[in-house]
Amino acid sequence: MANAKKERSKAYDAFVKRYLARHPQVAESSLFGMPALKAGGKAFAGSFDGGLAVRLGDGVEQALEIEGSQPFDPSGKGRPMKGWAVLPPSASRRWSRLADGARALIEDA
Numbered sequence: 001m002a003n004a005k006k007e008r009s010k011a012y013d014a015f016v017k018r019y020l021a022r023h024p025q026v027a028e029s030s031l032f033g034m035p036a037l038k039a040g041g042k043a044f045a046g047s048f049d050g051g052l053a054v055r056l057g058d059g060v061e062q063a064l065e066i067e068g069s070q071p072f073d074p075s076g077k078g079r080p081m082k083g084w085a086v087l088p089p090s091a092s093r094r095w096s097r098l099a100d101g102a103r104a105l106i107e108d109a
Contacts, residue, residue, distance in 0.1 A: 005049045005076070006034035011089040012047040019096060026103065032074045037099070044102040045095075048072065048086050052095045055102045057083040063098060066091050 012035065019037065020026060029038045034053070036046030045054045053072045056063050060083050063069055068088035071080030087095060 003033065006032070006047070006074075008035050008047050009050045009089065011050070011092050012052060015052065015092060015095050015099075019099060023103070034074070037103075039103050039107060042106040044106045045099045048074065051086045051088045052092070052099070053084060053086045054095075054098050055084050055105060056098065057105050059101060059105075060085050063087060066094065 016028065016035075016037065020028070023039075026037050026039050029036050029043065031038075031043040031046050034046045034048055036043045038044065043055070045052055047053070049070075051068075053074075054063070060071075063085040064071065066087060068090055070086050072084035072086050073080040087098065
C-alpha cells in the first residue's frame, strides 16, 4: 500500500515544472520512496504530505516559523530528520527560494 504522505501534489508538480525549466542541472529522483529533486546525486527537496520537504541545515528554524511548516519526519515515528522541514502548499511562493538555498547547501558540502 502506497504511503499517501509521499504522493505528488498539484502544488509540487507545478513547482517542479518551473524549477526544472530554470535549473537544467537538477534531476527528478526519489528519496525514501517520495518524489524528490537532486543535484549532483544528492537530494535537497521532495514532495511530502502535500508540501515541499526541503533540506535547510541550520536555516531550518527560520523555515519552521512559516505557518503550517513542520519538521520532516518521513518515518512518522517522531524522529524528524535534522535540518529538514516540510513547507505547506500555502507557502508555495517561498518554495523556489528555499529550494535554491537547499541546493546551494548540498553543492557546497
